[in-house]
Amino acid sequence: MHVKESAGTVSMTQVQNAGSPHLEVRNLKTYFYTEDGVVRAVDGLSYGLAKGETLGLVGESGCGKSVSALSVMRLIASPGKIVEGEILLDGLDLLQCSEPEMREVRGNRISMIFQEPMTSLNPVFTIGNQIMEAIRVHQDVSRKEARDRTIAMIRRVKISAAETRVDEYPHQMSGGMRQRVMIAMALACNPEVLIADEPTTALDVTIQAQIMELLAELQSDFQMSILLITHNLGLVAEVSDQVAVMYASKVVEHTSTAELFASPLHPYTHGLLTSVPTLGMPREQKLNVIPGQVPNPLHFPTGCRFHPRCPVAEQRCKQEEPLLREVKPGHWAACHFIENGKSPMKGADR
């Protein structure tokens, strides 16, 4: 493993297009020290999330998306450890915060909703109890007041009969309902940033749409920034303002959603987009497949981590890791062969 230490390190002041980002992650490295070796789950990740905007963090399973989200919350458990980087929330470096200071941030300034609504709620407490808990830990309010706010919050996420549902247990609710409860819990203290880690993956398609609609509505009401973690490109296209594409624990491309879908510059992004079927595509046309497998985070390839699967890779890619650089105004990518804002892939501009 001869990865250049400086590789992938980029100042996000360059990356952001308008003003300073509300949540900014710089060169984040989260490693897991296992018996088999060091798993570099997040390895030099950088992105910025502007106030009130939605950033889609996309990538295949196991590329480090969820770990990066948990790192922002500082909820990485042993043997995992955040070894390097900065996480700036409105200028405050969360990695320098003490644990009590961090608890003030969790659920209050940054909230998180998770992939599995079925198991993310505690089965032995009523949903009201669990939402109220979030309010009471951060705000000095009476039981009565907290309960009233809880009922209001449940109504806010469009669960009917909030007054009776507040005393129900998670097992009395469907997956979609539980995800609404999770959202109510996350937004109970009016956070500035919401991290949604695959919020709809475990849900039916119709429910997915409802949940995303609800999130969009609440986002404008609450004026919050959303970090949407997903592997679903369709979802990203619909709701994100910006997209960061992750591959092998790093961001390989970062730009606005419209720009990314119109002209993906990184060969990996290009591969991802052409592997999704589109309506009106000829039936005989085969979907593109990215050959090979996602690299093992125990042994990343040298140089550019995508080179073993890349159709345009050359000798240079095996030795030299490309930096994430601005290849075009407002468009960052990490590939040696992007010149004058043109993709090295043939027919990439769609």
Added chain:
Amino acid sequence: MHTYIIRRILISIPLLFGLLTINFFLIHAAPGDPTDIFYNPDMDPEARENIRRIYGLDQPLGVQYLKYIQGVVLKFEFGYSIAKKRPVKDEILEALPNTIQLSALALLLELSLGIGIGILAAVKQQSTFDNATRVTSLTFYSMPSFYLGLVLLFLFAGGVSATHWFPASGMVDIVRHDSMSTLGRLGDRAIHIFLPSLTLGIGAAAGISRYMRGELLEVIRQDYMRTARAKGLTEKVVVFKHGLRNALMPIITIMGLSLPFLFSGAVIVEQVFGWPGMGRVAVDAAFQRDYSMFLAVNLIFGVMVVVGNLVADILYAIVDPRVRLS
């Protein structure tokens, strides 16, 4: 819930009836009979027959069975102990409270030590404390109670004079107890019950602590624990509020099942510490073929099993809202 409890109790009646029936025929099939204790070689066979007739042992087994069941069902009478020469009920009413006292304290020790150590070991996983309790738990868990009892007797009840802190047997100091003050009597009882209840409870506590540790470690990995942390709760609230209640569920089941074992364990421990409880009564009844006494003792064990399970089910429903008893 009430109808559930009533139904469970009703269901247990035929169960206990069956237990009584099987035990009745089993003990009668065993060689020897209760009159053996009156036997001496010079005895006239006719005199012996006479004794058998007095106790109704000459009648056909079926008739004896019907008479016995009739007494139990209609008059709640459990017969007459031939060996003790008094009604079975009197003997049991005297011994049972002593055993309940001992078992209850042992249960308290089992739960408080077991759960407490289990939680600490789980929270400080892989620490010195965790490793030390792992070894000691295994040691106590695999040690037979009579042996542990003897070791404790040796160490703290006379074998080592420097640590002779506890009396070796009995429930009270028979010489001085009556002349003591109320507080003094309480203290006297406490030092007498300490070693036997420790002997009885510590092995079970060792088992519970291992289960508790495992369960809590399992629960700590659950998604809802992460949710709780993401809310900004302190680790203490996360573990004790969100973790503990979920981790306790299997412990309740184990506790319900262990209740009868605690009782039968008391039988052995009582022998070691000269504790005047059901243990002595049970052993005597079996060896002396004291039919009525033997049956009553076994019925009590049967009731313990039924009650243990019922208590576990009820507690389970209280702790876990997903369980609805109906």
